[in-house]
Amino acid sequence: MIAVGGGKGGIGKSLLTANLGVCFARSGKRVVLVDADLGGANLHTCLGIDLPAASLSDFVQRRVANLEDVVVDSGIDGLGLISGAQDFLGSANIKYTQKLRTLRQIRRLQADVILLDLGSGTSFNVLDFFLSSHLGIVIIVPEPTSLENSYRFLRSAFYRLLHHRESARPFLEIIEQAMLPNNDKAIRTPHDIIRLVGRMDPERGDRYRAWLSSFRPLLVVNQVRSPEDAELGPAVLLACRKYLGIELDLLGHIDYGDNVWQAVRTRTVLMMQDVESPVTQRIWHVARQIEKRMESLEVAGRERLKL
Amino acid sequence: MKDFREQNYYELLEVTVHASQQEIEDSYRQARRAFASDSVATYALFSPEELVLLRRRIEEAYRVLTDAERRRLYDRELSRLDSTQWPDGETPADTKQQEQRADEQRQQQEQEPDNEDQPRLPLVESKPPPPADEVAEVDPVVTEPAEPVESEPVESEPVESEPVESEPVESESAEPESAEPKSGEPKSGEPETVVLESTKPEPVGPESVAPPAGPALPRVEKTESGPATDAPSAGEAASTRQEEQLPPLPRIDDDTPIDGELLRRVRLARGLELERIAEITKISIYYLRNLEIEDFTNLPARVYVRGYLKQLCSILELDASRIVDAYLARLDAGGGREGEG
Ligand SMILES: Nc1ncnc2c1ncn2[C@@H]1O[C@H](COP(=O)(O)OP(=O)(O)OP(=O)(O)O)[C@@H](O)[C@H]1O
Numbered sequence: 001m002i003a004v005g006g007g008k009g010g011i012g013k014s015l016l017t018a019n020l021g022v023c024f025a026r027s028g029k030r031v032v033l034v035d036a037d038l039g040g041a042n043l044h045t046c047l048g049i050d051l052p053a054a055s056l057s058d059f060v061q062r063r064v065a066n067l068e069d070v071v072v073d074s075g076i077d078g079l080g081l082i083s084g085a086q087d088f089l090g091s092a093n094i095k096y097t098q099k100l101r102t103l104r105q106i107r108r109l110q111a112d113v114i115l116l117d118l119g120s121g122t123s124f125n126v127l128d129f130f131l132s133s134h135l136g137i138v139i140i141v142p143e144p145t146s147l148e149n150s151y152r153f154l155r156s157a158f159y160r161l162l163h164h165r166e167s168a169r170p171f172l173e174i175i176e177q178a179m180l181p182n183n184d185k186a187i188r189t190p191h192d193i194i195r196l197v198g199r200m201d202p203e204r205g206d207r208y209r210a211w212l213s214s215f216r217p218l219l220v221v222n223q224v225r226s227p228e229d230a231e232l233g234p235a236v237l238l239a240c241r242k243y244l245g246i247e248l249d250l251l252g253h254i255d256y257g258d259n260v261w262q263a264v265r266t267r268t269v270l271m272m273q274d275v276e277s278p279v280t281q282r283i284w285h286v287a288r289q290i291e292k293r294m295e296s297l298e299v300a301g302r303e304r305l306k307l
Numbered sequence: 308m309k310d311f312r313e314q315n316y317y318e319l320l321e322v323t324v325h326a327s328q329q330e331i332e333d334s335y336r337q338a339r340r341a342f343a344s345d346s347v348a349t350y351a352l353f354s355p356e357e358l359v360l361l362r363r364r365i366e367e368a369y370r371v372l373t374d375a376e377r378r379r380l381y382d383r384e385l386s387r388l389d390s391t392q393w394p395d396g397e398t399p400a401d402t403k404q405q406e407q408r409a410d411e412q413r414q415q416q417e418q419e420p421d422n423e424d425q426p427r428l429p430l431v432e433s434k435p436p437p438p439a440d441e442v443a444e445v446d447p448v449v450t451e452p453a454e455p456v457e458s459e460p461v462e463s464e465p466v467e468s469e470p471v472e473s474e475p476v477e478s479e480s481a482e483p484e485s486a487e488p489k490s491g492e493p494k495s496g497e498p499e500t501v502v503l504e505s506t507k508p509e510p511v512g513p514e515s516v517a518p519p520a521g522p523a524l525p526r527v528e529k530t531e532s533g534p535a536t537d538a539p540s541a542g543e544a545a546s547t548r549q550e551e552q553l554p555p556l557p558r559i560d561d562d563t564p565i566d567g568e569l570l571r572r573v574r575l576a577r578g579l580e581l582e583r584i585a586e587i588t589k590i591s592i593y594y595l596r597n598l599e600i601e602d603f604t605n606l607p608a609r610v611y612v613r614g615y616l617k618q619l620c621s622i623l624e625l626d627a628s629r630i631v632d633a634y635l636a637r638l639d640a641g642g643g644r645e646g647e648g
Pocket residue numbers: 008009010011012013014015016037040119120222223224254255256257258260261262264279
């Protein structure tokens with residue numbers, strides 16, 4: 001189970017989800033794409049198909065008991081789609097119990113790879129889908145706004161993780177404080193929380209620190225237009241490590257290509273049409289990197305939030 | 308990973324104490340680029356003041372570490388400060404002898420590019436860091452006091468604002484002056500509970516009372532505390548099914564090698580995932596894994612490993628007196644992955 005997120009809208013989450021899905025399917029895996037963007041589901045468009053009749057809504061609204069029953073054929077061999085929910089538009093808030101039920105059933109889908117296309121923002125739903133996945137991909141594009149959102153996303157995701165794992169009131173309060181942008185405890189980074197908690201309870205501080213070091217989201221830089229843009233990945237890794245203490249794992253970058261939006265416009269999937277372009281090559285590279293991470297997951301379980 | 312204000316020069320540049328001149332150069336150049344004032348990567352992350360401070364520290368680190376004599380003095384100071392920081396009593400002062408070994412390690416790491424979990428600073432990360440206060444007061448490389456949080460009486464003493472540049476050794480008398488133990492602070496009355504899987508309702512209401520420290524053994528099944536909506540089906544049932552198909556418990560007699568593989572096999576026979584053990588013991592899954600694959604170079608100091616092994620034995624229902632020392636002997640013999648590679 002792999003989540004694709006990144007905080008900001010319009011950075012290529014859906015596009016990458018669809019194209020990675022094609023890569024995995026082409027490597028002979030059974031793939032299901034899940035449009036978990038509860039606000040603006042459009043993954044089907046990236047696959048060049050019409051809005052399917054069955055969707056996640058049917059499951060969430062309990063019209064269908066089994067999530068497996070809303071998996072539709074994407075038209076590409078080995079690639080199934082659970083189309084996004086259309087009818088709770090704007091309400092990115094499905095109930096907590098619904099979320100648990102959905103997550104449980106997603107995890108149980110008959111597939112080798114499940115890719116979740118997350119919505120933008122840092123709502124608890126988005127964060128929980130991200131944290132529940134075995135691998136979480138964060139996409140950035142070389143723009144300040146994208147970085148701002150991604151850093152916020154990463155920070156929020158880690159705080160949310162702490163919040164799930166913590167159960168003692170005073171510490172929960174600290175974490176909740178940290179989640180507020182201008183909190184009066186002046187908590188700006190995970191380091192600040194760890195320091196604060198470590199003073200009250202050193203062992204707990206150590207535990208938090210261990211959680212921080214095992215929190216390893218993957219990073220993809222999309223829409224790269226220049227050699228400088230391509231260097232952004234390593235720089236972000238460094239900055240994130242230094243400032244947030246979060247160690248990202250860089251999968252690679254994807255060039256900006258006119259063929260990308262052209263494919264969307266002509267309702268085709270890039271990876272199916274264009275096998276030679278730089279963008280396609282890059283996406284293949286990212287897919288292979290992910291496969292490697294999946295293999296090491298099989299060897300040794302990765303920490304994952306179980307809701 | 309520490310806050311950059313608390314990092315020593317090696318940590319700042321993210322190099323090992325054995326780093327060559329070239330590695331330091333490379334690392335420095337990369338850091339300069341990433342933290343340049345026009346770098347997009349730091350946008351919305353560092354405040355301008357923090358960036359200035361960080362750049363200054365990186366410059367400092369570079370100047371000291373690329374000057375053989377100053378580096379030697381700095382190393383001496385570091386190892387004097389805290390010899391436990393260096394595994395096996397190995398201190399950066401031994402750099403010369405170690406260089407060859409470090410090279411070998413590097414080569415090996417290059418051959419294993421997939422070993423993504425390698426921490427960049429194993430030497431430092433392996434040690435549970437001392438409380439932040441202590442660091443701030445004892446570590447001479449800290450140039451700015453860690454920001455006082457809340458109203459605790461921290462560092463009323465003026466802290467040197469300029470980095471100790473030339474002779475770090477001179478600060479010999481830097482005694483932990485105001486190192487008052489924070490004994491006044493009562494440990495919070497929270498009972499330390501072992502919560503294996505917490506399912507909390509979304510709106511954080513008054514915390515439901517966590518179960519009292521449960522049995523240390525992991526067979527506790529997940530209980531859905533929230534209003535469960537699903538009838539338990541395939542997934543839940545799976546754990547029961549798995550139990551029936553567990554591999555047999557390996558026999559341990561006098562000539563059974565006590566190694567990581569044995570730990571792994573016992574764990575599998577007990578039907579435990581690493582992440583489950585990590586949850587229960589709070590030992591980092593990274594270390595648990597390294598114990599099993601015998602990646603001895605990426606384990607914390609021996610004394611911690613011993614503690615881990617004991618915890619592990621208790622969970623795996625193994626006789627600690629047989630396992631712990633035998634495994635440590637193996638570790639001392641320096642076998643493991645490194646030896647085989
Ligand atoms: N590498 C690229 N080169 C050119 N165009 C791209 C590239 N990546 C994405 N785009 C374009 O950016 C637009 C947004 O992409 P996409 O819908 O995948 O973003 P998203 O992150 O899913 O957005 P949202 O949060 O709104 O769902 C698309 O029209 C796509 O064609």
